[in-house]
Amino acid sequence: MHKKEVLSILVTSMAIALSIPAGIDVAIASDAAKYVTQNLAAAQVTGIRINPTAAGIEVIFDSIGQLPSPTTSVADNTLIVDIPNAVLALPDGGEFRQVNPTEDIALVSVTRVGNLVRVEIVGLDAPPVVEVTTTPQFTLSVTPGSDTLADEEIEIVVTGEQEGYNPSQAATATRIETPLRDIPASIQVIPEQTLEDRGTVGLLEAVQNFAGATLDGNYGNTGAGSLIIRGFSQDITFRNGFRVSNFYSIPETANVAQTEILRGPASVLYGQVQPGGIVNIVTKQPLESPYSSVNLQAGQFSFYRPTIDLSGPLTDDNSVLYRLNVAYENSGSFRDQVNTERWFIAPVLQWNISDRTSLTFDFEYLYDDPVFDRGIVTLSDGSFVLPINRFLGYPQLDDFATEVYRGGLTFEHQFSDNWRIRNALSISSVEQGGARSDLDGGLIDDQFISRELRDDDAITENYGFQTDIIGNFATGTIEHQLLVGFDLNRVTDSYKSQAVSLPLLDIFNPVYDIDVPTELEPRYSAVTRTNALGFYLQDQIALLDNLKLLVGGRFDFTEQNQTIILDDASNSQSDTAFSPRVGIVYQPIEPISLYASFSRSFLPVIGRAADNSTFEPERGTQYEVGIKADLATNLSATLAAYHLTKTNVLTTDLNDPDFSIQVGEQRSQGIELNVAGEILPGWNVIAAYAYTDAEVTEDNELPVGSRLANVAENTASLWTTYEIQNGNLQGLGFGLGLLYVGDRPGSVAFDPPNFRLPSYLRTDIALFYRRDNWRAQINVQNLFDTEYYQTAQGYDIVYPGAPLNIVGSIFFEF
Structure with a gap:
């Protein structure tokens, strides 16, 4: 879908929404005064x-x-x-x-x-x-x-933009703003302030800086890929509750207000997802008071990035508000031959039609033009011998870029003090293509790597619609907060590729100057369409002031159709699933919440077994217990223990090795500790530790007990800042960050493998000075120039982490 079509659909949708009378309510006012009161x-x-x-x-x-x-x-x-x-x-x-x-x-x-x-x-x-x-x-x-x-x-x-390190509410777990202490689940909220203090640009980088979430793959070093949460890889990110794929391009942070990580199965409200958890990005919304800010970052490797944030009313009565975020990035890399250029713009327009009714239109455009880079390779014995800056491609062949269009329309209406409705539409189109050099097989004789010139054309179109009805009522002394809703989602993935082989590349002495082929051969062409419809019901029940119950369930209906054009083959299947969730919270004293929960997830799997039967959806089942505590005025902690099983995993059919059968099972269990907030005035901290035991428990090919790829047993993180509160040095602050990731297998297929990524400890520091409406800051990332590897892809590809890097920034707020 092209950008003109996206804009046309959004404009049409807005016109339809605007045709809804603003005065619709559960009762008609009998006079003007009553009408005003009602609205x-x-x-x-x-x-x-x-x-x-x-x-x-x-x-x-x-x-x-x-x-x-x-x-x-x-x-x-x-x-x-x-x-x-x-x-x-x-x-x-x-x-x-x-x-x-x-x-x-x-x-x-x-x-x-x-x-x-x-x-x-x-x-x-x-x-x-x-x-x-x-x-x-x-x-x-x-x-x-x-x-x-x-x-x-x-x-x-x-103050409307102050975030702090310890937000006390989130909407991702229940689709309703709910105090974290009342939710029977582990949720980590990453506010905008932590991104600013760390000088973080990439969202996936920001998330993986917190224990228990690591990167799985890196798709050509674009910063895109999947996040591993509780041992399972998830390539879908949610944006304001709508699913978006982060596989093709790194999500932009310029308009991010906060990021919420919900750990464990989330199908009860979000449909088809992996069982480990989800990441939901909450974007910035218009402000009632005028606001403007400019931030300029610059650093090593020719990096510079200006951003602009503008907001305020467009009318005297504040009935029309706006927000505009703009970002540009141009950067080289510690990797030879690699650079990136990105453009981003995100306007938001909110119309308060009446005191009860609002309509919000938002749009995002992202252009991302990186050099496609598959990282480095290991030798057959699993050893790392190449320098981390070695580029194993042909840079003159790169014409690879991604364009992302996203638009949304949200209509909200308050029927009464206790009942309201929210309708939301989201449309996105991701277009990716262009020529690039890519791998074409493994390492030969531990010296040469086979490459090919590929020219891809990939388009993903996503249409989503959600309706939520939220009501508050009581049955006797028991209070209820009810959520009833449904969502529709349609995703069309079109992909075609053509390629031709290139000369072998000597990994120890690469020669980049080659003749560019002019003719390519078709390799693959397919279109996959997925339609999904889900109905969900949730009740947050206050049995007593200190005893709360969360009960919910969802029915999903999915239909998938896949056409492989070059082979003139097609496949289709339909699936249904019910995903429940039950949780309880007991608060023996006000600062303490004890909780327990049970939840399930599902994910359709397209394909057929040897007997021509379609595959069942993968299912996730989790049991979790935990404790949440307010340790001080603005300091909280969560300790969680969980047992999570994924079933219906595909594995080789021993009776017919050309086919797969669903008898595989994988299990993840562990303990997580998160602490966030303000220890003393000016002293903020976010710290986390995760122990993750993730392994294969049933499989026809993989050894039982094999650990899952890229999952470390132990991860820990710390980020803390202190800002002097008074005196001549008031506003001067310091930051310290530590990130530890234990050793992990690079690929589950060869476990126990000789291909393992070593453990590492990375240290970051920051120095900043905040005064009135401006802030100056220096961030030093990887202070001790530690050599480490972020993630692996396949059995021998690894993506090294960046060496010592210094970034300065200056921020003005008006």
Whole structure:
């Protein structure tokens, strides 16, 4: 599908959505006043916590829906914060009140006044001072006032882009913004601030910097590939809940607000996925207040990357908001002959049709032009003898590039204080092609490698549609948050390739100057279409204030059709699956959550056995227990243990080796520990450890007990920063990062292999200075110039990690 067709479909979809009357509701207002009242948006405040801080207190709000920026006023010693378009929906159905949270603050009360939530904070001698953070969680940072401020105007600072290291809510696990402590699953949230502090550009690089997630393959060193989570490879990334393939090009980070990793089977809400887990990218949305920033990065290997982030209202009444993210990257590499150029633009337009109804249009365009690079090879004994910069291709033949178009339309409507609907459409097209030199077989005589000139044309078109209905209600004393929805998805993969053999390349003394062939032979041509329809139901049940149950299930219907054009052959099959999830959370005391869960996944497998029967979907089954703890005001930890089995894995049919049979089984079990947050004011940390025991448990060809490829038993990571909070050096900060990955097999096919990737420990540091509206930063990656290998592909291809690399950046915010 070409870009004109994408834009045409999106415009048509928007026109259809705009034809929906903005005033549709469950009841028709009898007069103008009632109509206005009905159509006030109502984000729901579901929980309120007060935590002490070094300067005063934090009042933290859990909510369904984003709480908007508040208005403030002062009466005597009382600071009044009014949150518009919001209602109280506390578990006890009442209001919130806490007396004397500190010596200088006499009272904090939260009540509902009409269509707003009012927070009254009473100081002993003067009205307190407050700083408001609206994202990722609405928080009032309160400090006691002084007598001199009592008669002066109180300045309220509202921050909308502050992320922190410990977001307390995520939507990936339940499709609803839910406090992490209430979810019976292991979830890791990577906020934008951690990407900025680490100077990270590639999203997959950012994710694999955290223990338990490693890279599987690298598709020509484009940064694309699959992530291994809990031992199983996943080549699908989700973007705002919609599936996108990250196989062809590295996902862009310029418009990423945060990245959420849900570990374990996720089919109950996301359909056909691998059982290890999913990664969901949450993109930046328009802001109500004007915002603009510019960031410029530059470093070794001729790397430079400017980015722009603009947002704010387009109308005086804030009914139309926008966001625009732009990025450009041009870079060489520590690898000889390798360079990359990337363009990215992502506009978002949000129309608040009424206080209850909104329509959001988003679009992304990415052009990625790297030199295709298959890394280096190992010798037959598994040894690493080549320098990490050695390029084993023919650079003059490279004309390889990828273009990605993505567009989306989201319609949201609030029927009442307790019921709302969300409809979303996503359309994407990934076009990849061009000539490149590639491998054509293995290493010959431990010296020569066979190459070929390939010219590919690959197009992936993806259409997705989702409808979610979310409601809150009670049955007696039991509170429910219900999710009912369905999604449609259609993916068409078209691929054709032609190639011709090239002269052998001496890996020890490569000669790149060759005659370029002019005629290529067709090698492969196929079209695969997958249609999927899923219905899901989920109920988050509060049996007691400290006992919560999560129950959900999904029915999936999939149809696959594959046509192999050159062979004039075709294959089709249909599958159905039911994927349940059950979890329970018990909170014996407020900072502690104990949880247990059971979940399943499915993934269709196209093909036929020797008896011409179609293959059943692969199934994943997981049992997990864990504990979550709030260790301090803004510091939390999660400890999880799991047992995960994947069945219906294809293996050789011993009765007919030309065919496969589904009797294979693989098992992964392990322990994960994650810690994130602020230890002391200015001292942030994200740390993780994962023990992963992933192996083959049944197979007709692979030895039972073989460890799965690219999966290390032990991985650990640490990233911590400290920023001086006061004095002449206020704003000066330091960062330290450690990443340990244990040794792992390069390929499961030769386990116990002589082809293993060695363990490594990489050290990164950062120095930054933050002042007013600007920040200067230097990141040193791989401080000790450790030689290491990120991942392997096949039985002898390895992708080396980058050596010592220094990147500087300057950031301005307006």
